[in-house]
Amino acid sequence: MRKILFLTLVLLVASVVPAAAGKFGYIDSMTLATESEPAKAAQEKMKGDFGAEAKTVENLAKDLEKKMQELQVQAAALSEAAREDKKVELLRMRRDVEDKQRALARKVQAANESVRKSISTMILMATQDFAKKNQYDIIFDRSYPSMVHAEPALDVTKEVMVELNRIYRENKKK
Numbered sequence: 774m775r776k777i778l779f780l781t782l783v784l785l786v787a788s789v790v791p792a793a794a795g796k797f798g799y800i801d802s803m804t805l806a807t808e809s810e811p812a813k814a815a816q817e818k819m820k821g822d823f824g825a826e827a828k829t830v831e832n833l834a835k836d837l838e839k840k841m842q843e844l845q846v847q848a849a850a851l852s853e854a855a856r857e858d859k860k861v862e863l864l865r866m867r868r869d870v871e872d873k874q875r876a877l878a879r880k881v882q883a884a885n886e887s888v889r890k891s892i893s894t895m896i897l898m899a900t901q902d903f904a905k906k907n908q909y910d911i912i913f914d915r916s917y918p919s920m921v922h923a924e925p926a927l928d929v930t931k932e933v934m935v936e937l938n939r940i941y942r943e944n945k946k947k
Contacts (some may be wrong), residue, residue, distance in 0.1 A: 795910030798929035803916045805896050806889070809934050811941040815888040823881055830873045837866050895944075899937035903929065906936075 806812055844859050851859065904912050912929065 796908055797911050797913070798904075798909050798927045799913040799915045800896075800900060800930045800933050801915045801928070802893075802896055804930050805899075805934055805937060806892055809892075809896075809941070810938040811892055811895055814941075815892065819881070819884060819888070822884065823877065826877055826880075830870065830877055833866075833870045833873065837863065837870050840866070895937055895940055896933070899940050900933050902940070903933045903936045907932070 841863055844856075844863060848856055900912055903909070907929075909929070912933075915928075915930075
């Protein structure tokens with residue numbers, strides 16, 4: 774009787790364990806956030822939005838550098854008052870360039886943050902859609918330090934990227 778009860782218990786436990794095992798996978802959200810269609814489109818948009826302003830600020834910085842070198846060359850030939858006037862002018866110019874660089878950096882950072890939030894939301898939607906369609910119980914994110922090891926066979930980043938690109942194209946049509 775004891776053996777039958779023990780055997781029944783072992784069979785019951787053995788049948789429950791495989792049922793608890795689910796389908797697992799992982800993604801690399803950094804790859805999705807940099808190599809997917811929405812990420813590449815956002816990068817191109819950022820270049821278009823801020824490229825001209827960045828070029829202008831870069832040209833101002835080059836102009837400032839050129840004028841500083843000219844002052845060094847001409848310093849001996851200039852009077853003390855003229856030299857001081859040039860230094861004040863260059864100092865003002867340097868502050869102006871630095872102010873423009875900081876303003877541009879703030880604009881780019883704000884735009885990046887907005888884009889990052891949008892892409893993160895899309896990645897989450899794509900991952901959830903992919904998990905439901907393919908019956909995954911859990912999908913981890915390799916980009917976070919909690920994942921120590923994962924078999925490459927569990928990597929579903931490419932499949933999720935396909936889903937992400939599909940969602941992006943659908944939203945783009947609207």
